[in-house]
Amino acid sequence: MSKIYIIHENSEWTVHLTNRLTELGLPFEEWHLSKGLFDLSEVPPQGIFYSRMSASSHTRDHRYAPELADNLFAWLGQHGRKVFNGSNALSLELSKVKQYAALTKAGIKTPRTLAAVGKENIIKAAEKLATESFITKHNRAGKGLGVQLFYSIEALKDYVYGSSFDEPVDGIMLIQEYIDSPEKYITRCEFIGGKFVYAVQVDTSGGFELCPADACNIGDLFCPVGEKVEEKPKFQIQRDFNDPIVAQYEKFLKENHITVAGIEFIRNAQGEVYTYDINTNTNYNSDAEKAAEQYGMLELSKFLGGQLAQLQEVSLES
Structure with missing residues (x-):
């Protein structure tokens, strides 16, 4: 039976996806590449393959997981398997220099x-x-x-x-x-299937740890001396976000064969947009999603389920 295969090295960042896949009754299997072995003479299983390989894998003692994943993609490609966020996405995930070169080529402004x-x-x-x-x-x-x-x-x-x-x-x-923004936040645009899902405003007044994953959440801002202040969530989904940069990002993702991504930008005092990060192992903040009633992993699961259904239809016809 065909399945959804999830290629990753961090279960803590993947469990939210597998929970949604289970909720939708979709067949899946995890390929955890902290270590691994695959036989080049064998034929990979039927299914669709989705990579959540992360540039920070070495911080979890998974130093060579991305290299293993990239070679695995070559094996899958040899046999015509569909890989979402494959080699090209991984290449950009692992190098900000390559990100900036690709963004600049697409006419998207980046910081010097x-x-x-x-x-x-x-x-x-x-x-x-x-x-x-x-x-x-x-x-x-x-x-x-x-x-x-x-x-x-x-x-x-x-x-x-x-x-x-x-x-x-x-x-x-x-x-x-350093792009000095008059507002102490950045904006992160989330895309699934290459299409815009939502934008989240991320408060930067507490520093540069901007990962939205619940496992990375450093907590909402607070006053350390106990003075009563208005609580301010670090992550807030912006309703009805509409900016020309979204169309540019969608075009960029299509040209670079990236299916799922979070792209971050900041505005300077003149209102100019500077894009500085592409995360192809994108995560979502549960508190922000609950408040906005928008759920990234659910949408991603639906997308993967749709792709699996298309593959199964083709298999039946052939």
């Missing part, structure tokens, strides 16, 4: 960014950027890895040559202009 390997070149990159404030981030990231805001070259030197320096797993550190 320099890539550097080696501590001395990280400093040189910041000097060349020559802005009053800038951020660092890992090229292969996820979960806000390596993202820090600096206001001087000296502060960057203290960090880079200090004991708290966080070495990127691929060796590539990005130095990026």
Whole structure:
């Protein structure tokens, strides 16, 4: 029997999807690639394959899961299996440099960014950027890895040559202009089947940990000294979001063979949109979805179920 095969390395981020698939009565199987083995002489099972491989896998001691997944995709492709968020999506997931190159090629504005390997070149990159404030981030990231805001070259030197320096797993550190938004939030647009589902406003006043997954949730903002303040959710779905950037994103996803993604942008004081992250292992925040009565994993499950049904129809006809 044909199934939905979910390729991933983090059950904590996948259980919300499998719960929805179970709820809809859809047949599925998880392929957890923290380790693995596949025989190139064998034929893969019939079904559709959906990848949730993450750039941050190395933070969970799954250093080579993406490499294993990419080679698995080649085997699946050899046998004509349909893979959603396959090799091209994974390539962009693992490299922000590749993300920015693809976005720029599509005419989508990104912050000015320099890539550097080696501590001395990280400093040189910041000097060349020559802005009053800038951020660092890992090229292969996820979960806000390596993202820090600096206001001087000296502060960057203290960090880079200090004991708290966080070495990127691929060796590539990005130095990026800081887009100072008058509103302390970013917007994340969610897409399923290449089509826009909803936009979520993410409060950035508490820092750069912006992963919407419940497992990453650092809690709503609060006053540490107990002063009564109005609670403000970190994630809020924006009702009736309508912006020209959505059409650009949909076109971009189609051209780059990406089926499911969360794309993040920020506006500067002049209202210009800067896109800075594509997450092809997108997660959803349950509190924000409950408040808006919109559910990403449910929509994703319906999409995968529809694709499986199409495959089964073709099999019956042939």
